[in-house]
Amino acid sequence: MDKTHDLELNELRAAIASGRMSRRAALKRAAALGLSLSGAVALISEAGVSSVRAQDAPSGTLVIGNAEPPTSAQWDSYTVFGLVDAQVASLVHDSLLGYDSADGAIVGHLATAWEMTDPTTMRLTLREGVTFHDGSPVTAEDVKATLDRVGSPDSGLAWHGLIFPNMSVNIVDPTTIEVVTEEVFGPLEKSLAVAPIFPAGDIADPALLTERAIGAGPYKWISYDENKVTLEANTDYWAGAPGIQTVVFEYIQDANARISALLTGQVDIITRCSSEQLDRVEDDDNFYVVDVPPLTQILCIYQNNGQLANQEIRQALAYAIDRQAIVDGILMGVGKVPFSAIATNAPGYQEQPERFDFDPEKARELLAAAGVGEDFTLTMATSTLVPHQKEIDQAIAQFLQDVGINVDITTLEVGAFRTSYNQYDLTLNTLASFNYDPDFVLGFYAGPTAEAVFNLNDPAIPPMIDAQRSSSGEERLENINELAAYLWDGQVSLYLSDELWPFIVSSKVQNYDRVPVVGEPLLRLATKSE
Amino acid sequence: MRKVILRRLLQNIVLVVVIVLVVFILMRLTAGDPARMKAPVFASDEILQSYREQFGTDRPLTAQLWDFVSGIPRGDFGTSFRYQQPVFELIWQRVPETALLAFTSLTLALLVAIVLGVAGARRPGSAIDRFGIAASTLGQSAPTFWVALMLVLIFSVHFRWFPAVGFTGWKSLVLPSIAVALAVFPADLRVLRSSMIDTFHQEHIRTARAFGISNRRITWLYAFRNAALPLITVVGIDLGYLLGGTIVAEVVFNYPGVGQLAIDSVNARDYPLIQAITILTAMVFVFVNLGIDVLYMVLDPRIRIEA
Numbered sequence: 072m073d074k075t076h077d078l079e080l081n082e083l084r085a086a087i088a089s090g091r092m093s094r095r096a097a098l099k100r101a102a103a104l105g106l107s108l109s110g111a112v113a114l115i116s117e118a119g120v121s122s123v124r125a126q127d128a129p130s131g132t133l134v135i136g137n138a139e140p141p142t143s144a145q146w147d148s149y150t151v152f153g154l155v156d157a158q159v160a161s162l163v164h165d166s167l168l169g170y171d172s173a174d175g176a177i178v179g180h181l182a183t184a185w186e187m188t189d190p191t192t193m194r195l196t197l198r199e200g201v202t203f204h205d206g207s208p209v210t211a212e213d214v215k216a217t218l219d220r221v222g223s224p225d226s227g228l229a230w231h232g233l234i235f236p237n238m239s240v241n242i243v244d245p246t247t248i249e250v251v252t253e254e255v256f257g258p259l260e261k262s263l264a265v266a267p268i269f270p271a272g273d274i275a276d277p278a279l280l281t282e283r284a285i286g287a288g289p290y291k292w293i294s295y296d297e298n299k300v301t302l303e304a305n306t307d308y309w310a311g312a313p314g315i316q317t318v319v320f321e322y323i324q325d326a327n328a329r330i331s332a333l334l335t336g337q338v339d340i341i342t343r344c345s346s347e348q349l350d351r352v353e354d355d356d357n358f359y360v361v362d363v364p365p366l367t368q369i370l371c372i373y374q375n376n377g378q379l380a381n382q383e384i385r386q387a388l389a390y391a392i393d394r395q396a397i398v399d400g401i402l403m404g405v406g407k408v409p410f411s412a413i414a415t416n417a418p419g420y421q422e423q424p425e426r427f428d429f430d431p432e433k434a435r436e437l438l439a440a441a442g443v444g445e446d447f448t449l450t451m452a453t454s455t456l457v458p459h460q461k462e463i464d465q466a467i468a469q470f471l472q473d474v475g476i477n478v479d480i481t482t483l484e485v486g487a488f489r490t491s492y493n494q495y496d497l498t499l500n501t502l503a504s505f506n507y508d509p510d511f512v513l514g515f516y517a518g519p520t521a522e523a524v525f526n527l528n529d530p531a532i533p534p535m536i537d538a539q540r541s542s543s544g545e546e547r548l549e550n551i552n553e554l555a556a557y558l559w560d561g562q563v564s565l566y567l568s569d570e571l572w573p574f575i576v577s578s579k580v581q582n583y584d585r586v587p588v589v590g591e592p593l594l595r596l597a598t599k600s601e
Numbered sequence: 602m603r604k605v606i607l608r609r610l611l612q613n614i615v616l617v618v619v620i621v622l623v624v625f626i627l628m629r630l631t632a633g634d635p636a637r638m639k640a641p642v643f644a645s646d647e648i649l650q651s652y653r654e655q656f657g658t659d660r661p662l663t664a665q666l667w668d669f670v671s672g673i674p675r676g677d678f679g680t681s682f683r684y685q686q687p688v689f690e691l692i693w694q695r696v697p698e699t700a701l702l703a704f705t706s707l708t709l710a711l712l713v714a715i716v717l718g719v720a721g722a723r724r725p726g727s728a729i730d731r732f733g734i735a736a737s738t739l740g741q742s743a744p745t746f747w748v749a750l751m752l753v754l755i756f757s758v759h760f761r762w763f764p765a766v767g768f769t770g771w772k773s774l775v776l777p778s779i780a781v782a783l784a785v786f787p788a789d790l791r792v793l794r795s796s797m798i799d800t801f802h803q804e805h806i807r808t809a810r811a812f813g814i815s816n817r818r819i820t821w822l823y824a825f826r827n828a829a830l831p832l833i834t835v836v837g838i839d840l841g842y843l844l845g846g847t848i849v850a851e852v853v854f855n856y857p858g859v860g861q862l863a864i865d866s867v868n869a870r871d872y873p874l875i876q877a878i879t880i881l882t883a884m885v886f887v888f889v890n891l892g893i894d895v896l897y898m899v900l901d902p903r904i905r906i907e908a
Contacts, residue, residue: 144684229648281685297857323855331765334758486633486870
């Protein structure tokens with residue numbers, strides 16, 4: 072029995088090393104063989120690292136087809152929240168902390184050790200001998216320049232306030248720094264794991280970032296033209312050269328063109344696929360699906376200033392709309408219905424006792440109790456920003472009409488929709504966290520952003536946001552749940568579904584996996600056979 | 602003739618100025634704030650304001666208009682909001698691919714129109730004439746995006762003969778050119794066919810026949826040269842179809858041309874880029890048609906005399 076077990080483990084190691092098995096499949100297999108989670112991760116890590124190191128040199132070209140281009144032709148990651156921006160940043164730049172495996176565990180990257188020396192101070196030891204792509208060393212000054220900038224309240228950077236609070240960096244000695252936040256900041260570790268470190272020269276002159284990107288990551292930025300961002304392997308990467316020589320992020324606007332490009336082998340991976348695209352490769356051994364999303368939700372945003380300021384009416388809407396039917400019938404099961412205000416894969420997610428399951432009778436009762444008459448009408452704007460948006464909106468409108476609520480739908484072009492969505496009572500949208508922390512999305516429910524997005528100004532929310540930010544461990548998870556439960560019970564929005572982000576991958580690509588962030592930190596471990 | 606050309610030139614310049622103003626005003630009237638297009642949906646007002654300042658869209662409309670208009674004579678159409686590059690450079694990079702696609706599509710359309718149109722006119726009601734009419738009906742009624750999708754499914758996905766997306770060489774031109782040509786050739790074919798039939802009934806052709814000149818010589822030397830004149834006018838109109846058709850084809854085939862840039866710029870409310878593409882496209886259309894009118898006068902003495 073023991074011998075058989077060892078043989079199976081060896082086979083598992085070989086399968087991982089050869090790239091025949093994805094990390095997630097390996098984790099499941101290891102669990103089936105009775106390994107503990109840490110044991111399984113160690114085995115996968117050992118086998119995975121050897122698989123990359125066993126290669127003579129990076130080889131092949133991997134093309135990823137995206138439905139969107141970079142936000143703009145500049146590479147200042149701290150100013151943008153686009154998919155491609157995050158993909159490029161996660162490969163070109165390295166961060167103090169990062170991800171090396173699909174289990175989402177945070178490990179040291181440019182920092183080899185880190186600890187909280189007090190509730191607002193994290194002390195980090197920097198890895199020595201790491202260089203940027205231009206050959207200059209990564210120093211404590213570079214780290215300080217990068218993080219001081221995003222930590223400054225006057226930075227004007229989009230990331231400030233959402234991913235980083237007010238903070239600064241003290242250099243203790245050339246290899247030791249302290250990140251000091253003004254207030255206790257629970258998500259700090261996760262935020263540092265997605266924060267690219269730039270050369271101090273680029274921070275001093277951000278105009279340079281409109282021309283190129285220089286980082287210390289596994290890939291070098293080469294060019295951006297004709298809607299393609301091209302990266303080449305950095306063979307001097309401190310953790311070993313990546314498996315694939317060239318990575319191209321190609322913007323292919325049309326959904327049919329993207330799947331055609333995949334089917335003809337012109338691209339190797341297409342991202343954020345629709346259920347129709349998944350149908351095209353169902354039962355096709357030439358492709359497999361990886362669907363690890365960041366914390367992403369599809370919401371029907373309510374404007375909380377008009378008729379929807381009444382909590383009973385919002386709750387009635389929740390009972391009136393069959394969310395599971397929408398996910399099954401329109402999203403073809405690509406999505407997961409949550410029973411709380413955060414995505415089901417978010418740390419701290421707990422199913423709430425009141426599930427607001429589909430119950431039109433209860434919806435009518437609540438509406439009657441709220442004194443809603445027959446002329447009750449809600450305005451809705453629809454567009455094509457969210458996958459299947461028009462179909463979902465029509466379904467929502469029908470469910471609401473079934474309980475006596477009139478819905479006046481206006482169809483807007485995407486640009487007009489993005490600009491004027493908050494002038495309508497109901498609008499569908501997606502909300503994704505960029506640092507694998509629910510704080511990112513919970514932060515939207517307070518302050519000027521809440522007023523702009525939801526027309527919401529609820530004094531009960533900011534203290535709860537502060538409570539989860541300023542705690543850690545189990546206590547923080549409880550605080551996250553408390554706030555999520557508050558938003559859920561009040562049905563501040565309609566929390567329709569998680570967004571799954573299915574990526575279709577050519578089977579020529581091995582060892583491709585994702586962690587729940589927007590970028591591609593694990594892509595350096597992938598290989599491709601021709 | 603010189604007077605006529607000068608007058609037309611002035612008319613066209615006025616037309617382009619009107620287009621410049623209309624495009625500028627229309628873009629501002631259309632809902633959609635470029636700052637909101639660039640920022641994430643949940644961006645704060647400070648971030649939005651900083652983008653507006655960067656783009657100059659926070660300034661009075663008259664100031665924006667003056668900046669825009671005063672730059673045009675210098676060839677300065679402004680800096681793209683999204684790409685942060687001079688828009689003329691961006692467009693110029695894409696012109697060769699679009700020009701190549703337009704040229705091959707037009708050549709293909711004309712070849713098909715001439716072969717089928719002349720053959721059909723020589724024997725009206727024959728099998729080839731019926732085929733030509735059927736093909737032109739199909740071409741006119743089938744939307745370019747549908748034709749493009751079908752071509753991709755059959756020749757790229759199924760047979761793997763041609764690439765489905767992008768521009769990687771001559772093979773990338775085949776399917777988009779066919780898709781665009783299919784929409785363009787019907788008008789050419791119909792005009793040429795009817796013009797050829799008319800010409801075949803004219804006295805000089807009858808005289809030529811009486812002299813025993815060969816059918817081939819009569820067709821190409823006497824009839825086609827006369828009948829082709831209206832075709833030149835239609836080619837000018839084709840240009841409009843080509844500009845529209847290439848946009849659709851460029852999106853479906855992810856072909857890196859000006860059309861795709863135009864769609865992206867509209868989606869991003871990239872005012873300088875939209876303005877420049879619209880104005881340059883309008884100028885091409887207007888001045889190519891002026892060139893065609895001049896060519897018409899050169900080729901047809903009757904029109905020269907009337908002018």
